[in-house]
Amino acid sequence: xxxxxxxxxxxxxxxxxxxxxxxxxxxxxxxxxxxxxxxxxxxxxxxxxxxxxxxxxxxxxxxxxxxxxxxxxxxxxxxxxxxxxxxxxxxxxxxxxxxxxxxxxxxxxxxxxxxxxxxxxxxxxxxxxxxxxxxxxxxxxxxxxxxxxxxxxxxxxxxxxxxxxxxxxxxxxxxxxxxxxxxxxxxxxxxxxxxxxxxxxxxxxxxxxxxxxxxxxxxxxxxxxxxxxxxxxxxxxxxxxxxxxxxxxxxxxxxxxxxxxxxxxxxxxxxxxxxxxxxxxxxxxxxxxxxxxxxxxxxxxxxxxxxxxxxxxxxxxxxxxxxxxxxxxxxxxxxxxxxxxxxxxxxxxxxxxxxxxxxxxxxxxxxxxxxxxxxxxxxxxxxxxxxxxxxxxxxxxxxxxxxxxxxxxxxxxxxxxxxxxxxxxxxxxxxxxxx
Numbered sequence: 001x002x003x004x005x006x007x008x009x010x011x012x013x014x015x016x017x018x019x020x021x022x023x024x025x026x027x028x029x030x031x032x033x034x035x036x037x038x039x040x041x042x043x044x045x046x047x048x049x050x051x052x053x054x055x056x057x058x059x060x061x062x063x064x065x066x067x068x069x070x071x072x073x074x075x076x077x078x079x080x081x082x083x084x085x086x087x088x089x090x091x092x093x094x095x096x097x098x099x100x101x102x103x104x105x106x107x108x109x110x111x112x113x114x115x116x117x118x119x120x121x122x123x124x125x126x127x128x129x130x131x132x133x134x135x136x137x138x139x140x141x142x143x144x145x146x147x148x149x150x151x152x153x154x155x156x157x158x159x160x161x162x163x164x165x166x167x168x169x170x171x172x173x174x175x176x177x178x179x180x181x182x183x184x185x186x187x188x189x190x191x192x193x194x195x196x197x198x199x200x201x202x203x204x205x206x207x208x209x210x211x212x213x214x215x216x217x218x219x220x221x222x223x224x225x226x227x228x229x230x231x232x233x234x235x236x237x238x239x240x241x242x243x244x245x246x247x248x249x250x251x252x253x254x255x256x257x258x259x260x261x262x263x264x265x266x267x268x269x270x271x272x273x274x275x276x277x278x279x280x281x282x283x284x285x286x287x288x289x290x291x292x293x294x295x296x297x298x299x300x301x302x303x304x305x306x307x308x309x310x311x312x313x314x315x316x317x318x319x320x321x322x323x324x325x326x327x328x329x330x331x332x333x334x335x336x337x338x339x340x341x342x343x344x345x346x347x348x349x350x351x352x353x354x355x356x357x358x359x360x361x362x363x364x365x366x367x368x369x370x371x372x373x374x375x376x377x378x379x380x381x382x383x384x385x386x387x388x389x390x391x392x393x394x395x396x397x398x399x400x401x402x403x404x405x406x407x408x409x410x411x412x413x414x415x416x417x418x419x420x421x422x423x424x425x426x427x428x429x430x431x432x433x434x435x
Contacts, residue, residue: 001040001069005094005119005188006180006221008066009346009373013154015041017146019164019219020064020092020119026139027120031129036142041150046075053083060088062123067095067348068373077110088112090126092119094188095179096367099349107369116187135169135196140207148211155310155339156247156270159214165204168195171221173251176352177314177345180221185350193225198232202240209244216246223248224271227259234266245269252294257301264305271302272310273337292331299335311337315400316345316393318362320385325396329403338413342400344381344393346373357383364390 002011004020018038025034037044037052044052053061061080065073077089090113091097097104097116104114115122120138121131132138148161156162169189176182196204208216224230247270255271263271273295299309313328332340347354349367357363365372365382372382378398384390404410 001066003040003064003066003069003073003093004219005064005092006219008095009068010379014156015151016153016217017041017143017148017151017162017164018064019141019166021062022141022143022146023138023166024062024092024119024123025142025145027124027132028127028129029142030139031124032127034142034145036145038146038150041147046079049076050079050083053080053087057084058087060090060127062090062092065091065093065096066373067346067367068370070096071370074108074111074369077108077112081110088126090115090123092123095348096369098185098187099367118189135194136200138196138200140204141165143208143211143213148213153217155272155341156217157215158269159245161211161213162215162217163208163213164217164219165201165208166219167201167204167223168193168220168225170194172225173222176356177347179348179351182351182353184352184355187350195220195226195229198229198236201233202236205237205242205244206240209242214244216244218246218248220249222251222254224250224254224259227254227256230259231262234262234268237266242267247271249274252298255298255301257305260298260301260305260307264307268307270308270310270338272312273298274312274314292334295331295335299337308338309335310339310341311335313340313342313400314345315342315396316381316383316385318357318360318386320393320396321387322392322396325400329400332400332404340404342397342404344397345383346381347383348372360386362386 002008002014002016003018004016018036018040021036025036028034035056035058037049039045039049042048061076063073063076074091077091080087080089089111091104091111092115094116097114101114101116104111113126118131118133121133124131143163148163151162152160153162170193171178171180172193174181179187205216244267246267248268250271250273252273302309311332313332315325315328328342332342345353347357347363354363358366362383362385364384373379379394381390381393384393388396
């Protein structure tokens with residue numbers, strides 16, 4: 001599971017560090033003894049969690065959740081209360097809490113506090129500590145408290161140990177399906193885009209490298225949103241002679257060949273683009289107005305400079321049909337990224353998309369504290385389109401994955417690009433998953 005304030009859901013070929021908890025631990029340990037228990041990475045069951053709580057004897061247990069795993073995650077609070085009813089239980093989440101706090105309180109009375117906004121301010125406040133709102137003064141994430149050797153990503157990792165960093169909050173874009181840009185209520189760090197300076201980012205990078213980290217994924221919505229900042233960060237990395245690989249999320253309309261070349265020189269090896277396709281094969285959402293020619297040109301420039309391109313395609317917009325799904329596949333093949341994911345649109349409560357699909361009668365399953373995620377193959381989506389049922393959307397997703405990944409030309413390219421035995425194992429796992 002990925003349980004972050006800006007990204008949550010099932011992940012079959014990645015295991016990300018709990019970066020929100022790492023930053024929060026960095027803030028709280030200024031005033032208290034803190035432990036991070038990443039049961040996700042350690043493969044701990046509920047009895048293991050019970051043992052850890054009993055042995056550490058905390059005054060508070062803070063946990064995160066995702067829309068696909070809420071019912072399971074809430075058991076952490078119940079276990080904590082069974083160990084010691086005086087333990088304060090705190091849920092940190094921006095997907096669900098801002099939308100239905102009263103319902104959570106009613107159905108999960110063992111959860112004492114709900115925090116859905118500004119956790120580095122609001123959680124320390126619960127203990128009488130002063131939090132930090134300024135990104136420039138954010139603490140270093142407590143990676144020393146995490147099992148760093150456990151983390152990897154099929155998309156974003158070639159070398160281990162692997163870590164993530166957050167260098168901005170909010171988003172400059174307003175995609176209607178996003179819990180940040182498309183939010184209809186206050187959540188997370190808000191809609192306004194705030195970002196750390198190049199100097200602050202360099203401080204965090206040096207800290208991770210000092211812990212032996214060899215690969216970093218900048219977990220921002222759009223790391224490349226401001227060209228000047230990207231160039232400054234890359235310039236400092238080169239000047240300091242820092243030796244590590246990194247990847248990031250980008251947008252086609254924020255990049256040019258100059259920026260791409262500088263990023264490569266500073267160690268960037270992979271960029272993930274979000275490409276939302278809809279009727280008539282037009283690019284939508286964050287990329288509205290971006291042409292296929294532009295996407296192909298930027299991808300070509302990345303490949304020319306030795307940067308792999310990953311692309312995230314979204315299907316399931318209200319107007320989606322079998323024909324537009326095939327058009328999305330055609331676009332994906334023309335752009336021809338090294339890796340692609342095809343996710344079905346998920347209408348999270350508290351977004352403009354949720355209001356739209358509910359108004360149009362396309363919501364097949366309203367949020368019910370579990371299973372609310374369409375990120376991965378083989379999970380029935382919670383919405384239908386004007387032309388396709390939920391089952392047909394799932395079949396369309398399976399179809400598009402197989403047609404993209406099981407091409408002989410693609411498999412040949414990927415096999416010859418493998419640099420380690422670990423990458424080979426991850427690839428085999430993914431191919432088995434497609435079947």
